[in-house]
Amino acid sequence: MANPPVHEWTLLAAAKKVREKEISSRELTRAILDRIERLNPGINAYITVLPEKAMKDALACDEALRNGRTPGPLHGVPVGLKDIFCTRGIRTTCGSRILRDFLPPYDATVTGKILSSGAVLLGKQNMDEFAMGSSTETSHFGPARNPWAPDRIPGGSSGGTAAAVAAGLCFAGVGTDTGGSIRQPASVCGVVGLKPTYGRVSRYGMIAFASSLDQAGPVTRSVPDAALVLSVIAGHDPRDSTSVDLPVPDYLAAAGQGVKGLRVGLPREYFEEAGLDPAVRASVENAIAALAAEGARMVEISLPHTRYAVAAYYIIAPAEASSNLARYDGVRCGHVTCCAGGLIEMMSRPRAEGFGAEVKRRVMIGTYALSAGYYEAYYGKAQKVRTLIRRDFEGAFSKADVILTPTSPTPAFKIGERTGDPLTMYLSDVYTIPCNLAGIPGISVPCGISEEGLPIGAQLLGRHFREEDILKAAAAVERAIPLPRMAPAMEA
Amino acid sequence: MEFEAVIGLEVHAQLSTGSKIFCPCSTAFGAPPNENTCPVCTGMPGVLPVLNRKVVEFAIRTALATSCEVQGKSVFARKNYFYPDLPKAYQISQYELPLALRGHVDLELNGGPKRIGITRIHLEEDAGKLVHEGNFSGAQSSLADLNRCSVPLMEIVSEPDIRTPEEAGEYLRRLRDILVYLEVCDGNMEEGSFRCDANVSVRPKGQREFGTKAELKNMNSFRNVEKALEYEIRRQLETIEDGGKVVQETRLWDAAAGITAPMRGKEEAHDYRYFPDPDLLPLIVEKAWVEELRGTIPELPGEKIARLAATYGLSRYDAGLLASSRALAGFFEDSLAVFGGNPKVTANECIHWKDAIAAGKLSPETIAHAVEDREKGVISATASKKLVELAIETGRPIRRIRDEMGLTQVSDTGALEETVAKVLAANPKEVESYRGGKTGLLSFFVGQVMKETRGKANPRIVQEVLKEKLGE
Numbered sequence: 001m002a003n004p005p006v007h008e009w010t011l012l013a014a015a016k017k018v019r020e021k022e023i024s025s026r027e028l029t030r031a032i033l034d035r036i037e038r039l040n041p042g043i044n045a046y047i048t049v050l051p052e053k054a055m056k057d058a059l060a061c062d063e064a065l066r067n068g069r070t071p072g073p074l075h076g077v078p079v080g081l082k083d084i085f086c087t088r089g090i091r092t093t094c095g096s097r098i099l100r101d102f103l104p105p106y107d108a109t110v111t112g113k114i115l116s117s118g119a120v121l122l123g124k125q126n127m128d129e130f131a132m133g134s135s136t137e138t139s140h141f142g143p144a145r146n147p148w149a150p151d152r153i154p155g156g157s158s159g160g161t162a163a164a165v166a167a168g169l170c171f172a173g174v175g176t177d178t179g180g181s182i183r184q185p186a187s188v189c190g191v192v193g194l195k196p197t198y199g200r201v202s203r204y205g206m207i208a209f210a211s212s213l214d215q216a217g218p219v220t221r222s223v224p225d226a227a228l229v230l231s232v233i234a235g236h237d238p239r240d241s242t243s244v245d246l247p248v249p250d251y252l253a254a255a256g257q258g259v260k261g262l263r264v265g266l267p268r269e270y271f272e273e274a275g276l277d278p279a280v281r282a283s284v285e286n287a288i289a290a291l292a293a294e295g296a297r298m299v300e301i302s303l304p305h306t307r308y309a310v311a312a313y314y315i316i317a318p319a320e321a322s323s324n325l326a327r328y329d330g331v332r333c334g335h336v337t338c339c340a341g342g343l344i345e346m347m348s349r350p351r352a353e354g355f356g357a358e359v360k361r362r363v364m365i366g367t368y369a370l371s372a373g374y375y376e377a378y379y380g381k382a383q384k385v386r387t388l389i390r391r392d393f394e395g396a397f398s399k400a401d402v403i404l405t406p407t408s409p410t411p412a413f414k415i416g417e418r419t420g421d422p423l424t425m426y427l428s429d430v431y432t433i434p435c436n437l438a439g440i441p442g443i444s445v446p447c448g449i450s451e452e453g454l455p456i457g458a459q460l461l462g463r464h465f466r467e468e469d470i471l472k473a474a475a476a477v478e479r480a481i482p483l484p485r486m487a488p489a490m491e492a
Numbered sequence: 493m494e495f496e497a498v499i500g501l502e503v504h505a506q507l508s509t510g511s512k513i514f515c516p517c518s519t520a521f522g523a524p525p526n527e528n529t530c531p532v533c534t535g536m537p538g539v540l541p542v543l544n545r546k547v548v549e550f551a552i553r554t555a556l557a558t559s560c561e562v563q564g565k566s567v568f569a570r571k572n573y574f575y576p577d578l579p580k581a582y583q584i585s586q587y588e589l590p591l592a593l594r595g596h597v598d599l600e601l602n603g604g605p606k607r608i609g610i611t612r613i614h615l616e617e618d619a620g621k622l623v624h625e626g627n628f629s630g631a632q633s634s635l636a637d638l639n640r641c642s643v644p645l646m647e648i649v650s651e652p653d654i655r656t657p658e659e660a661g662e663y664l665r666r667l668r669d670i671l672v673y674l675e676v677c678d679g680n681m682e683e684g685s686f687r688c689d690a691n692v693s694v695r696p697k698g699q700r701e702f703g704t705k706a707e708l709k710n711m712n713s714f715r716n717v718e719k720a721l722e723y724e725i726r727r728q729l730e731t732i733e734d735g736g737k738v739v740q741e742t743r744l745w746d747a748a749a750g751i752t753a754p755m756r757g758k759e760e761a762h763d764y765r766y767f768p769d770p771d772l773l774p775l776i777v778e779k780a781w782v783e784e785l786r787g788t789i790p791e792l793p794g795e796k797i798a799r800l801a802a803t804y805g806l807s808r809y810d811a812g813l814l815a816s817s818r819a820l821a822g823f824f825e826d827s828l829a830v831f832g833g834n835p836k837v838t839a840n841e842c843i844h845w846k847d848a849i850a851a852g853k854l855s856p857e858t859i860a861h862a863v864e865d866r867e868k869g870v871i872s873a874t875a876s877k878k879l880v881e882l883a884i885e886t887g888r889p890i891r892r893i894r895d896e897m898g899l900t901q902v903s904d905t906g907a908l909e910e911t912v913a914k915v916l917a918a919n920p921k922e923v924e925s926y927r928g929g930k931t932g933l934l935s936f937f938v939g940q941v942m943k944e945t946r947g948k949a950n951p952r953i954v955q956e957v958l959k960e961k962l963g964e
Contacts, residue, residue, distance in 0.1 A: 084538075085538075086537065086538045092537070094537070099537065102537065104531075104536065104537070104538070105531060105536070106531050106536070106539075108538060203538075203540060204538070204539065204540050205538040205539065206538050207537045207538040208537075208538060208771075210770075211770035211771050212770035238542065239540060239542060240540050240542075241540065241541070241542050241543065241771065241772050241773055242540075242770075242771065242772075242773060319767065320767075320770055322572075322765075323570050323572050323581075323582055323765070323767070326572060326574065326580070326581030326582060327535045327537070327579060327580045327581050328537075329574060329576070329581060331576050331579070331636065332534060332535070332536070332579060343576070346576075347574055347576070367765065370572070370765035370766075370767055371763055371765060372763045372765075375765075375766075375767070379767060
């Protein structure tokens with residue numbers, strides 16, 4: 001078999017080849033930048049590409065290797081970041097007009113960790129505005145497209161990241177997941193996406209959508225690659241009070257372990273969902289069979305409060321967002337308009353002009369939910385539901401070590417298909433949202449391809465801070481069901 | 493019908509930590525605009541607050557000093573509103589679950605002791621400051637200075653236990669003294685590090701329900717708080733006497749005009765949409781930490797006044813003057829340790845020289861030596877005053893100055909007898925008049941002896957010798 005082209009290499013392979021000087025970072029980076037130049041206009045996976053900076057950094061990586069410096073785990077490998085992570089001196093838009101000219105004076109902790117691991121930053125990846133969406137259609141910079149079918153969405157909100165990984169426009173990306181924003185795009189783009197336990201990865205410098213749910217995580221072409229990126233970005237950060245001071249395990253080693261005896265919970269309710277596409281069901285059943293064949297044990301479990309998860313999420317997330325997004329008032333950064341009309345107009349006009357329709361919708365929902373007289377009925381109640389969902393998982397994890405579900409009820413839908421119907425759009429996240437509400441880790445791994453040739457993912461959920469369990473289960477699915485990780489349409 | 497006022501006070505005290513409550517920026521007053529800022533306190537995208545442990549420590553110490561119950565778990569919430577001096581568009585403040593509850597401050601009033609309840613103590617961050625070019629309504633532009641953003645504030649809310657403006661003033665002074673004693677707040681009202689809002693209503697005496705209250709703001713001194721309350725109580729009483737009704741509203745004190753006036757605008761209609769801040773975990777305070785901090789609470793003003801009065805036989809007034817500063821009271825007791833004697837004399841000296849003491853220009857030894865020399869008749873009261881002044885000026889030991897200047901006083905009866913004899917011999921007429929019954933002339937002879945000895949004689953001894961000689 002011929003060697004795969006450079007852009008198809010896994011992150012681990014690319015890092016090894018650079019480290020062992022089989023290829024220079026300069027060549028590797030040049031190859032990916034050329035590909036971005038050729039393909040990004042069609043896919044729109046990147047909002048900002050940094051060709052000069054990337055080449056300069058690649059040369060510095062090669063130089064450092066020549067000088068015998070100990071390389072970091074991602075040394076010289078070009079990667080991308082969702083445009084939600086602040087990058088010092090590099091425009092960070094969060095997919096919004098209101099931040100289209102924002103140059104952060106600081107790096108996010110994730111940015112800093114990725115850079116100090118030796119990775120070369122290619123650019124900032126497209127996303128739904130302020131991570132609010134499941135299709136990357138709410139981006140001020142235009143929708144990203146699914147490399148498997150350019151008339152379809154790449155999922156969202158980390159759609160640009162998933163599309164870039166699937167199209168070979170980077171070796172890995174870091175996205176964020178508030179209600180499925182890493183896992184759902186990974187699923188519909190046929191790549192791996194991991195949302196770590198809340199508190200595992202620092203949120204400092206990651207532009208907030210819903211602070212109690214947001215978590216950064218890797219998007220890659222293989223499970224071991226995801227394990228490697230997670231080991232780079234995980235860990236306690238004194239600048240994030242919600243990050244947890246626990247040692248970072250060897251995730252890469254975990255991804256290599258077998259699943260014999262692992263108890264895999266199958267939540268009855270998740271398979272009874274009316275909107276579940278038969279092709280998705282069939283593919284997830286393949287994953288179940290694959291795990292069983294590897295020696296895992298299937299147990300039926302129940303997560304009865306899942307049916308309230310989407311409703312609770314669409315109170316909590318917009319409530320927090322309404323407060324988080326209030327700072328964009330045109331006074332200090334981002335989109336500023338003339339203030340001839342006085343104070344109120346000075347603060348409301350940048351918001352009217354700078355925010356898109358979906359952001360405004362959620363800010364209004366959230367403001368309403370927190371208003372005097374409604375707080376208990378909405379926010380208070382949603383928090384109670386959240387507690388019940390967390391207890392559901394606690395109960396389930398007494399019987400199972402991991403939980404297997406579909407990631408998205410359907411494969412990628414067509415661009416424009418659901419933009420007029422926010423409710424249907426919100427239901428794209430029905431399987432991914434409970435995980436964020438409970439704060440547990442979840443991963444999406446490819447497990448099949450639909451008749452139309454669209455990728456399908458399976459989701460594995462684990463106990464708090466037990467990313468090792470879902471990594472090894474996902475790796476077993478990956479080994480058992482070999483699927484192309486590059487979008488075939490891209491090879492044309 | 494007789495009416496009484498019901499007053500509750502909300503004090504905002506700036507905690508004197510070196511850094512802000514949620515970021516490491518300096519809290520120093522008077523820095524150039526926006527110098528003491530960082531991405532966190534200016535609310536840049538993606539940044540997160542991290543609670544300053546020192547701030548919590550200061551608030552716990554305050555809670556202990558006011559007999560509050562420190563809560564094992566308290567929660568920071570977001571108070572949401574738009575204003576250009578509030579970069580995040582929300583203020584982080586403890587709301588439903590504050591750090592401390594149910595305490596009190598004891599006052600000594602003319603009518604006897606009175607206990608004022610404390611409802612709660614909670615932590616929050618300050619907002620920035622807007623500087624308007626021109627007057628407010630016609631300003632061409634407004635400038636935002638965010639130095640003060642996230643400076644730590646502690647809000648202390650009293651129960652509505654206060655009945656008169658004087659009680660309010662006493663409560664504030666005592667509370668301020670406690671905070672200054674604890675070294676958690678500099679207590680400076682003019683610079684705004686100790687601010688007070690008041691809730692005030694009136695009701696017929698004996699009625700249990702409260703009347704409709706007004707909230708008073710913008711009072712920047714203790715005196716202004718008292719004056720604003722006096723005015724507002726009178727205004728509410730007159731409103732009722734005229735058959736009107738008090739309206740619930742916020743009123744601003746106008747110190748120049750000496751009146752309160754309703755605050756304009758939509759402030760009243762605010763819905764702050766409080767909710768727990770998801771960026772901060774609930775604040776868990778371990779009992780062991782509270783106990784450790786309890787050990788750091790110094791003797792507080794009330795206790796100190798009582799102890800100084802009882803131990804040294806001082807009046808409550810003098811004890812209060814000494815205890816007005818922890819340093820002064822300490823100086824007083826340090827002086828007594830050097831020379832005991834009559835504590836009242838030392839107390840008077842300390843009170844007299846309190847400014848120089850505060851400025852660090854006097855040592856307890858200096859005062860002790862001055863008092864000792866005077867009590868033993870080595871120097872006169874006049875000489876004592878002069879010597880202390882010189883000690884302040886030169887910083888040199890007071891006894892060395894005394895010796896160099898020859899200011900030692902003659903108390904030796906034998907030595908004085910000679911001078912007295914001389915003075916009597918020189919003034920035969922006056923001696924005759926005195927012996928004829930004009931005893932008022934005694935002071936004349938004393939003056940003459942003092943003049944002869946150039947002030948070095950001990951006037952008490954001079955008198956004794958004179959009386960003896962003139963009686964012969």
